[in-house]
Amino acid sequence: MELKRGHVNPRSLALKTLLIWEKKKPPLDELLSEILTKEALRDERDRALVNNLVLGVVRHLGYLDFIINRYSQISLNRIDAEVRNALRLGIFQLLFTRIPDRVALAETLKILLQRGRAKWVRGFVNALLHRVSSAKSSLPEPPKAYPTLYLSVKYSFPQWLILKWQKRWSVEELEALLKAANEIPPLVVRTNITKISRDALLKYLQEERLSVKPCPYSPVGIIIEGFRGRVTDLRGFKEGFFSVQDSASQLVSLLLQPRPGERVLDACAGLGGKTTHIAEIAGNKVLLYAVELYPRRLELLKENFNRLNLTLPSIFTGDVLEVLSGFKKEYFDRILLDAPCTGTGIIRRHPDIKWTRTEKDLEKLPQKQLALLEGVAPYVKKGGVILYATCSLEQEENEDVVARFLEANPSFKLLKIKPLLCQLSGDRAEDLVENQYYFRTYPHKVGLDGFFSVVLERLA
Numbered sequence: 001m002e003l004k005r006g007h008v009n010p011r012s013l014a015l016k017t018l019l020i021w022e023k024k025k026p027p028l029d030e031l032l033s034e035i036l037t038k039e040a041l042r043d044e045r046d047r048a049l050v051n052n053l054v055l056g057v058v059r060h061l062g063y064l065d066f067i068i069n070r071y072s073q074i075s076l077n078r079i080d081a082e083v084r085n086a087l088r089l090g091i092f093q094l095l096f097t098r099i100p101d102r103v104a105l106a107e108t109l110k111i112l113l114q115r116g117r118a119k120w121v122r123g124f125v126n127a128l129l130h131r132v133s134s135a136k137s138s139l140p141e142p143p144k145a146y147p148t149l150y151l152s153v154k155y156s157f158p159q160w161l162i163l164k165w166q167k168r169w170s171v172e173e174l175e176a177l178l179k180a181a182n183e184i185p186p187l188v189v190r191t192n193i194t195k196i197s198r199d200a201l202l203k204y205l206q207e208e209r210l211s212v213k214p215c216p217y218s219p220v221g222i223i224i225e226g227f228r229g230r231v232t233d234l235r236g237f238k239e240g241f242f243s244v245q246d247s248a249s250q251l252v253s254l255l256l257q258p259r260p261g262e263r264v265l266d267a268c269a270g271l272g273g274k275t276t277h278i279a280e281i282a283g284n285k286v287l288l289y290a291v292e293l294y295p296r297r298l299e300l301l302k303e304n305f306n307r308l309n310l311t312l313p314s315i316f317t318g319d320v321l322e323v324l325s326g327f328k329k330e331y332f333d334r335i336l337l338d339a340p341c342t343g344t345g346i347i348r349r350h351p352d353i354k355w356t357r358t359e360k361d362l363e364k365l366p367q368k369q370l371a372l373l374e375g376v377a378p379y380v381k382k383g384g385v386i387l388y389a390t391c392s393l394e395q396e397e398n399e400d401v402v403a404r405f406l407e408a409n410p411s412f413k414l415l416k417i418k419p420l421l422c423q424l425s426g427d428r429a430e431d432l433v434e435n436q437y438y439f440r441t442y443p444h445k446v447g448l449d450g451f452f453s454v455v456l457e458r459l460a
């Protein structure tokens with residue numbers, strides 16, 4: 001189908017997005033959302049195509065570059081950014097999608113023509129894509145003799161992370177994790193129980209011919225299978241019947257157990273994914289405080305509260321430790337510290353994490369996490385709790401931070417979370433607990449995002 005004047009070519013937009021991302025490395029979800037809001041695409045299918053192409057290329061970046069290097073006479077770092085990313089887009093379509101090869105080829109050449117690239121450049125791209133297309137059944141493999149390199153190329157992960165994970169998991173388990181982290185996760189939503197029950201929402205969504213099922217782990221979670229399109233267009237979204245949120249993340253706020261009338265602080269609120277949930281759990285009768293560094297995120301938090309018809313919390317922009325200096329000590333009944341982290345547990349939703357995180361982050365972030373935990377601790381009441389959470393799989397950001405905190409703060413102790421998880425997830429709680437005290441999920445074990453949480457009770 002020909003594009004009408006004024007409609008942007010989705011592949012051209014995918015290329016533009018990849019060029020910006022490669023140069024500046026902004027968070028990819030934010031970049032995509034900004035670009036998809038601004039640009040006039042023809043329809044929902046084109047929007048989905050841009051999304052899938054960009055996320056797909058970033059997800060499989062290492063492998064795509066390996067293939068380019070194998071089939072090109074010019075080495076990858078000598079190919080200019082525009083052609084390099086056009087090649088990645090073309091090869092991604094050839095190897096990872098059901099788009100017919102001739103379409104992938106013709107469309108890649110078309111965007112290069114639109115961008116005024118010379119005939120010889122298009123000839124080079126055309127020849128390379130043809131070679132890959134005809135070698136599909138016998139593509140070269142990375143060298144198995146070098147296991148770190150092999151896994152790094154095959155699953156498109158940086159070598160430093162593979163090396164780190166090799167020390168922790170067996171070959172089989174590591175491959176299962178890498179595979180799961182490369183899969184496109186399902187859409188999961190959280191029922192706004194102040195408006196509708198999960199059963200009623202399931203029926204409501206089924207009436208839209210959506211394939212839905214209750215999440216076996218979260219009592220308010222619904223999995224929507226095979227959904228393509230914009231979540232904001234889903235029936236019930238504008239009415240505030242649900243929020244998009246992975247079940248692991250839902251369970252974190254449920255573990256906090258906020259109750260009506262309590263003072264609860266969300267110390268790193270972000271867009272309010274967990275803040276809104278806290279309000280829902282406490283029947284919208286909680287005295288809620290939300291702190292976040294970035295004002296833009298708090299704007300979105302407010303939108304979420306309004307859409308869900310929940311009372312706005314007291315909102316503070318800035319560093320939570322500075323904000324808290326204006327509060328009395330022991331002010332809160334409960335504090336949620338969903339700390340900034342590497343995010344290695346949510347790579348399947350944010351594949352750019354693979355390429356933007358470095359080993360250095362694993363030195364810097366634990367210091368920041370510990371400083372935040374130490375800093376919020378005096379503001380929780382005796383008998384109150386702090387829930388420390390990350391979406392990282394790394395011990396440095398999880399057990400190690402908690403152990404260092406407990407060593408320096410003997411007035412806190414870890415709570416056993418298994419009984420509560422049994423109430424929330426029934427027999428399946430077993431899958432979610434480690435050492436009685438750690439809530440822990442992995443994409444390859446339970447199909448949830450990778451989260452870690454502990455509940456710290458203040459005794460004195």
Ligand SMILES: C[S@@+](CC[C@H](N)C(=O)[O-])C[C@H]1O[C@@H](n2cnc3c(N)ncnc32)[C@H](O)[C@@H]1O
Pocket residue numbers: 249267268269270271272273274275291292293294297318319320321338339340341
């Ligand atoms: C893991 S995210 C929070 C996600 C959020 N709780 C949710 O469920 O959607 C961590 C957030 O903490 C914010 N942040 C980082 N350092 C902070 C600080 N010192 N004070 C307040 N917020 C901070 C970051 O901007 C980021 O939005």
